[in-house]
Every structure is written in C-alpha cells, then in structure tokens.
Amino acid sequence: MNSLKIKIPLLIALIAILFSTQASSQFIFSGQLVNRFEYRHGYGKLIEKNTDPAAFISQRTRIEGSYKLPQLTFHVSLQDIRTWGATAQTKKADNYFSVYEAWAQVFFDSSLSLKVGVQELNYDNSRFLGNIDWAMQGRAHDFALLKYERNNLKIDLGAGFNQDGESLSGNIYSSVNPYKTAQLFRIEQKIKNFDFSVLFWNNGKQFTKKDSTNKVIEKEVRFSQTIGVPTLRYKLNNTTFSAFYYHQIGKDINNVTVSAFDANIQIAQIIKINETKNTQLKITVGTEIISGTNSDKMGKENNSYQPLFGTNHMHNGYMDFFFVGGRFENSVGLMDTYLKFKYDFYSKCFMAINGHLFNPNLRFTKLLKKWTTL
Numbered sequence: 142m143n144s145l146k147i148k149i150p151l152l153i154a155l156i157a158i159l160f161s162t163q164a165s166s167q168f169i170f171s172g173q174l175v176n177r178f179e180y181r182h183g184y185g186k187l188i189e190k191n192t193d194p195a196a197f198i199s200q201r202t203r204i205e206g207s208y209k210l211p212q213l214t215f216h217v218s219l220q221d222i223r224t225w226g227a228t229a230q231t232k233k234a235d236n237y238f239s240v241y242e243a244w245a246q247v248f249f250d251s252s253l254s255l256k257v258g259v260q261e262l263n264y265d266n267s268r269f270l271g272n273i274d275w276a277m278q279g280r281a282h283d284f285a286l287l288k289y290e291r292n293n294l295k296i297d298l299g300a301g302f303n304q305d306g307e308s309l310s311g312n313i314y315s316s317v318n319p320y321k322t323a324q325l326f327r328i329e330q331k332i333k334n335f336d337f338s339v340l341f342w343n344n345g346k347q348f349t350k351k352d353s354t355n356k357v358i359e360k361e362v363r364f365s366q367t368i369g370v371p372t373l374r375y376k377l378n379n380t381t382f383s384a385f386y387y388h389q390i391g392k393d394i395n396n397v398t399v400s401a402f403d404a405n406i407q408i409a410q411i412i413k414i415n416e417t418k419n420t421q422l423k424i425t426v427g428t429e430i431i432s433g434t435n436s437d438k439m440g441k442e443n444n445s446y447q448p449l450f451g452t453n454h455m456h457n458g459y460m461d462f463f464f465v466g467g468r469f470e471n472s473v474g475l476m477d478t479y480l481k482f483k484y485d486f487y488s489k490c491f492m493a494i495n496g497h498l499f500n501p502n503l504r505f506t507k508l509l510k511k512w513t514t515l
Contacts (some may be wrong), residue, residue, distance in 0.1 A: 166210045173203040175277065185461050185468065198225040201277040203241065211248075218242040222277045242281050252291040259283055262299075262450065264327060265338055265371035268403070269387055271452030280450065286325075293331035300324045313360055314347040319449055321347040321362055329372070338372040340387075344449065346394045365391035365399050367449070379411040393443050401446035405429040419488050425481040429456065433474020433501070445471045458497045476500040 182194035202221040207214060218241040228235045244258030259281050261272040273280045286299035301323045305316055314321040322345040329338040343366050350359035369387035376382075384406040391399050407427025414420040434444045448456075453464040457477050463469040476499070483493040 166208065169207040169209065171205045173201065173205070175201040177277075183460070185466065199223070199277050200225065205242075213248065214246045216242060216244055216246075220278070241279060246288075252289055254288045256286040256288060257284075260286070262325070263452075264340070266385060267452035267455055268385060268405075269340065269342070269367060269369065269371060269448055269451050271450065271455070273452045273454065275452065275454040282450075284325075293336075295327075295329040297325060297327045299326075313349055313357065315349070319346070320344050334376045336372060336374050337370060340367070340369045340371050342367040342449075344391075348394055348396070363392045363394055363396060365389060365393060369403075379413070381409045381411075383407055383409070387446065387448075389446055395440070397440065397443045399443045401432045401444050403429070403431045403446045403448065418486065420486045421484075423481075423483040423485070425479075425483075427479055429475075429477045429479075431475045431477075433472050436473065439471070443471070445474065447471075457499075458495065462499075473501045 176198060177200075178196070178198050180194060180196045182188055188194070200221075200223055203218055204220075205216070205218045207216045209215075219238070220241040221238045223235075223237045228237070240259065242259050242261065244256055244260045246254050246256040248254045261280070262270045262282050262284065263272040264270045271280070282301055283303060284299050284301040286297055289296040301320070303314055303316065303318050303321055304312075305314060324341075324343040326341040327338060330336065343364060345362040345364045348359075348361050348363050349357050352358050367387055367389050369385065371385050371387070372383070373385060374381060374383040385404070387403045389399050389401045393399050405427060407425055409423060409425040412422045412424070414422060431446050432444050433446075434442065438444075447470060448464050451464070454461055457463040457475065458479075461468070463475055463477075469475070478498045478500075479495060481493065481495045483491055485491045
C-alpha cells in the first residue's frame, strides 16, 4: 500500500513534465516523392549519328523530421535515390539510401543562432551556392554557420573542414569533395524596393605529389577566393532590374594564378492578365558573361570562372551543355544572351519558353587581362 502511494505522485509528476515539454515543443514530420521520366536525345552534349537516345525513370524519396524547441531545432532528412529497375525486386539491401541533411540549430536569442551539421547552402540566385534540387541527390555541405538575422539584415559566417575519416596521424584529404576546408561570409540587406547581398568564399583544395612508390613527397592546401555581389535588385511596380557579379582570385589546384569573373544583367517585366485567377506573363531579357582561358594559355594562367557549388541547371539553358556534371569547366568562357517567357495560370501551373544565344567569350578574357594589369 505504501509503494502505491509513492508511485502515484511520481507518475503524476512524469505526466506533468511530458505535457509541459510537448506544449513548448513541436515535432514536424514530412516526406517527398519525386518521379521523373526523361527522354534524352542531345541532352548534355550533341548526340552522334546512329546513336540511340536514352529513356529512364528516376525517383527520389525523402523522409524529413524536425524537432523544435524554443531555443533548439533538430532536423534530419533521409533519402533514397534510384532509377527504376536498377535493383532486383527481391533484393535484401542496396546502396541507394543515405543521409541528406542532419543538423542542429541553437538560438542564443531571437537574432543570433548557430547551425551545425550536414546542411544545404542555398543562397541568392543559386549561381555559386545552391542545393542543385534538379539533381535527384541534391547537394549538402558538412558545415557550421553562425547566423544573424534582424529586420531586413542577414549575416552568415561559416566554415567547413573535411577529412577522409578518423585517424591517429596524417592530415591529407583524398576524398572527391571540392574542398578540404572552406570559409563563408555573406551579408544580405533589403531597403524598401532595393535589395543586395555580398559574398566571400575561401576555397582550400588539397594538393599532393607522390613519388614512384606512391609515397607522398609534397602536400599543401591551395586556396582560391570568390568575391561577389550575388544579388543586386531593384523593383519598380511590375518591372525588376537585377544583376550579379562574381570575381575569382588566388591559386587553382595546379598552383596557377586565378583571375576570372561571372557577370549578369537582366530586366524582367510582369504583365498581369487576370489577377483574380493569378494569371500573368513574365518576360525576361538579359546577358551573362563568363570569362575563360585562351587555349594557348591553358596551364599558364587561369581565367576560367568556376561556379563551384551552384545550381547550374537554372542557368545557361535546360539542356545543360555548360557547367553541369563538369562540362565546359576550364574552358574558353561563355556569353549567354537570353529571352524568356513564363506564363502563370491557376496559381501553381505555368508554361515557359526560353531562347538562348551562346557565344565563346574570348574577347572578354582579353579585356580581363588588361583590367587586372592596370
């Protein structure tokens, strides 16, 4: 009888604690299923004669969960990426399941927080930092971000440090990731109809040199820097003027001096057709200029701009001839003049037609050399 008297108050206290925790916390569970059929006949590169086109169905399945407390958010995203038919129907296991995101964000106050873990870095127009959501697998970084946000001002300061795994000695990074270490600094500000952002990215790549016995005889981390204004936008009624500019300096992995740029300017006009049904036509015209290296200068100087972590499918045409999957990197550069039409109807439906005029960018590469020697 005495033990019963003890257990009842304890049980009531436990229920009270759980109830108070639930009242101040929130668990969010969501999922994502994406199936895409593709018919490829000249996608990525011009198809050769007597070559059969490709057709397949790819699938992305994501299970996402977030647990939110007043001063802490914990988020996990698990995904399975596969092509229909790539595995046996009676399989026991496969290698298609992985962790996409796993991070925790601690809030010191309403403006300042620290976000640590595997996370997307998706900023601005996604030209330099994007989650490449078009690709089924996406992109996430092992990163730590100190974030400040108050009113219309956002400041992010972050860093990443990559290793092959745990070890007792040695510090050489041999994985396929684009950097051994990287640092990020970004500012975003909105002032009425005008907004802009400034970005600095320091990219350190591991260099190693081995002798005939495969022993490392030279090692160092070689750094290049990307400095830019990813967003420069002014909105006047239904007209938007925008531009961006990135400049790269430092050394590439081959210890060649880098001096490259990516510049864009465009105007977008929205024509309201039926505001009740949210029907409108958006017309965009613009030009992007990406510097490159003359073929006779390859290995001696590097003027080829690299959109290292961008969602490049969003730029330079959906056929992905340029900067997707390593295509057109370390090239002679590109000038892309485009005219786009997008027709929105019934809120979530749209049709789009985009036209691009591509030209190599040799003459701007020569101008860049003159500017950097002034």
